[in-house]
Amino acid sequence: MLFKNISYLDEYGNIQSNGYVRVENRNITYVGKDAPVQQQEEVFDGYGKLLMPGFVNSHSHTPMTLMRGYGEGMVLSKWLNECIFPFEARLLQEDIYHATLLGIAEMMRFGIVSTTDMYYFIPKMTSAFISAGMKASLSHTIVGTFGGDFTRCPACIDSKKAFLNYNGSGDDLIRIDIGIHAEYTTDEKAVWGAVNLAKDLKTGIHLHLSETKEEVEGCKSRRKGLTPVQYFNRLGVFDVPVVAAHGVWLEGEDYDILANHQVTIASCPKSNLKLASGVLDYGKLRKAGIRVAIGTDSVASNNNLNMLEEIKFFSLLQKNRLGDPTEIKPMEVLDLAIGNGFAAQRRTDSGNIAVGKRADLIVVDMSGPHWQPEHQILNHLIYSSVGSDVVLTMIDGQIVYNNGEYLTIDMEQVLFEVKASKSRILDELRK
Numbered sequence: 001m002l003f004k005n006i007s008y009l010d011e012y013g014n015i016q017s018n019g020y021v022r023v024e025n026r027n028i029t030y031v032g033k034d035a036p037v038q039q040q041e042e043v044f045d046g047y048g049k050l051l052m053p054g055f056v057n058s059h060s061h062t063p064m065t066l067m068r069g070y071g072e073g074m075v076l077s078k079w080l081n082e083c084i085f086p087f088e089a090r091l092l093q094e095d096i097y098h099a100t101l102l103g104i105a106e107m108m109r110f111g112i113v114s115t116t117d118m119y120y121f122i123p124k125m126t127s128a129f130i131s132a133g134m135k136a137s138l139s140h141t142i143v144g145t146f147g148g149d150f151t152r153c154p155a156c157i158d159s160k161k162a163f164l165n166y167n168g169s170g171d172d173l174i175r176i177d178i179g180i181h182a183e184y185t186t187d188e189k190a191v192w193g194a195v196n197l198a199k200d201l202k203t204g205i206h207l208h209l210s211e212t213k214e215e216v217e218g219c220k221s222r223r224k225g226l227t228p229v230q231y232f233n234r235l236g237v238f239d240v241p242v243v244a245a246h247g248v249w250l251e252g253e254d255y256d257i258l259a260n261h262q263v264t265i266a267s268c269p270k271s272n273l274k275l276a277s278g279v280l281d282y283g284k285l286r287k288a289g290i291r292v293a294i295g296t297d298s299v300a301s302n303n304n305l306n307m308l309e310e311i312k313f314f315s316l317l318q319k320n321r322l323g324d325p326t327e328i329k330p331m332e333v334l335d336l337a338i339g340n341g342f343a344a345q346r347r348t349d350s351g352n353i354a355v356g357k358r359a360d361l362i363v364v365d366m367s368g369p370h371w372q373p374e375h376q377i378l379n380h381l382i383y384s385s386v387g388s389d390v391v392l393t394m395i396d397g398q399i400v401y402n403n404g405e406y407l408t409i410d411m412e413q414v415l416f417e418v419k420a421s422k423s424r425i426l427d428e429l430r431k
């Protein structure tokens with residue numbers, strides 16, 4: 001496929017106008033201002049449009065689309081214990097496939113090409129991601145306390161099985177990590193077991209970390225004064241690659257620990273605001289040299305998977321927190337949402353428009369009135385655009401979303417099945 005007459009974001013962070021980008025199979029094979037030698041291929045006329053690398057959602061729970069808007073206006077612990085956990089306890093295998101597809105459709109629609117995702121029912125999630133053609137680093141959530149031998153616990157067995165059966169599947173669309181829900185929902189034995197499992201399998205860990213002040217204070221009283229970062233560090237969690245969601249309430253030596261171990265903090269600004277958890281101190285993390293990426297968290301606490309909106313929230317919040325409107329340049333925040341996300345997933349072959357890179361690309365329509373007149377495209381992208389300006393999403397060279405059409409997902413069926421699942425679970429909860 002050849003994108004022609006299109007503006008594109010080059011690998012140095014500059015916008016090039018009226019360019020050409022060729023994709024063959026999974027890779028980008030030509031990038032330039034001059035028309036390449038003609039060949040038989042599909043041509044996309046990109047006049048008035050921007051071609052750029054797709055986004056990575058660095059923290060989500062995709063099947064929770066079923067819980068969008070369920071239990072609004074509650075504090076995190078009450079919301080989890082009274083709404084989310086009872087709802088989840090009634091989820092069946094058959095609910096997960098279509099709920100995952102709904103989340104995938106929403107992500108593709110908003111230009112996300114890969115997600116770092118923690119949930120349950122990994123076999124069903126994997127088949128949804130593979131059938132839709134989307135990249136994901138999935139982890140089965142280890143949650144609860146485990147007496148006896150952790151290696152015999154279902155959470156450990158399911159995590160290991162997920163890795164052995166699905167890591168690298170779908171022609172490497174799928175990667176499998178080990179998921180630890182959080183410090184406050186697991187015991188030491190579970191964390192220790194999860195670390196050993198990740199080390200044995202040579203994979204990474206995905207967890208929630210220092211999301212609320214209450215969590216950090218609770219951890220200190222439970223764990224002899226240790227913060228969640230210090231506690232996890234003592235158990236060796238950061239000896240493997242880690243994506244840690246939130247990191248809102250870091251303090252003291254937490255910063256050095258995270259920087260020294262190259263932990264990625266996945267900031268989820270909208271979820272943190274909605275649950276009144278606080279605002280990430282990005283300036284401090286940046287100064288400490290900690291890699292920061294951006295995630296949506298689940299739609300249950302967001303309530304959508306719109307990355308352009310997430311990026312805008314991140315930028316505005318951090319300008320305000322830093323007290324400086326010159327801070328958070330467009331390319332800085334795009335690097336968090338694209339390059340750092342791919343780096344955290346250990347996918348070094350994607351994330352920019354250059355020959356030899358994977359074609360994980362999106363096209364953004366710049367013709368709407370909210371883009372006019374054009375001053376600086378990247379500023380417009382962050383502050384003026386809306387998620388629905390994404391008109392095409394391509395993953396590994398395959399077009400999966402084009403101008404309102406999902407090419408790999410039967411949306412009619414997905415919407416029917418999701419509605420049926422929601423009704424059944426709510427009926428059960430009312431009994």
Ligand SMILES: [Zn+2]
Pocket residue numbers: 059060061208245297298
């Ligand atoms: Zn989460």
